[in-house]
Amino acid sequence: MSGKPKLHYFNGRGRMEPIRWLLAAAGVEFEECFLETKDDLIKLQKGGSLLFQQVPMVEIDGMKMVQTRAISNYIATKYNLYGKDLKERALIDMYVEGLLDLYELLMTHNFQPADKKEQHLATIVDKATNRYFPVYEKVLRDHGQDFLVGKQLSKGDVLLLETLLMAEECKPDILAKFPLLQSFKARISNIPTIKKFLQPGSQRKPPTQEKDVPKVIKIFH
Template sequence: MSAVLYYFDGRGKAEIVRLAMAAANIPFTQEFVREKKQFETMRAEGKLLFGQLPMVEYEGHHLVQSCSMARFFAEQGGLIGSNEEEKLKIDILFEGTRDFNSAFMPYGFLGFKEVLDNAKATAMPRYLPIYNFILSRNGSNGYMVGSKLSLADLGLLEVVLTIEELLGEEELKPYPEVQNFLKTMKSNEQISKYLNSDLRRKKNDEKYVNEVKSVLY
């Protein structure tokens, strides 16, 4: 059954949900919230439990909270581990990627260069060595846990794609396992299909930032 994602016309907190649906081969369409009236109507109709986006309509339910949705769709696709130990490892590593990703989320909203300078000085030196080590310890298969794609990989992919696009692939050169990981992820049929489709939104720009602000404030 097809899902419908409601969010602004950008990546933001919906991107991890998109990646999870794509990797789990769950078809989805998108409805972009561009006006305050749309947002207020959804809230008034009780579709947004916490009054926030993103929201996904799926099998008669209104799903919210991006990480919960990502876990749900990842489970649909068998991407959360084959036993309890793997599930725990995947969840821990996934949560780490959310902390890492948070350094880039304000891009454009708290400045463009300022956010990148801060991420480059703080988050990247902290998290990239950790994930490079995790990938190295798991062998040369390009995954963090076990021998197949997991939600943890999707979480890291989101951040690494951001670094590649906004700062350049040379930033990853000190981390060869992360570079190999990126190649592995891009070679995945479902992920590649998503990244090269119209479902993938462009990076934040002034227009997007202003549109989000006009809806929320």
């Protein structure tokens, strides 16, 4: 049996993408088992692999882990992406939790009906530029280091970079007023493991296209 983590999800971003990012940042190779149909999901559910009947599910270290935050916390702890002590871990959690509202908006943007997309994008831009990005700009300024917390890469940095790149996909100049976030993006993107993940041909998933939405909905509904 392979020792690589095995990721069970559809062939797209969704709630698995932050887990892919963390594993890639840690330099961990992983396998993927894609759900193609509703029957694939039902088979996992009936086989007892999904504790709460939901994916993402990651097979790692003899466990079949579900719940995105539990999985990402385990990976971050295992691969030293969770700070050096309890205080740093608390800060990392705070910064990650603070991003989740914006992350959810970005993740669901392409699933919006055509007549609501423009308003949804306006909401993303408003929340990103007026509520969230100013906070992370201030955190970087106050901390005065290369990373959000401490002096080494953490899951907070990884999720922030992923969120920034998703935001730029929606609006390319969205970081125009945030010089420290621009520098952060360039710096973290150049970390060798992350740089590799950002190259074409990696296991990073592209934005969900409109043509793919019906297939994803069929699997999960």
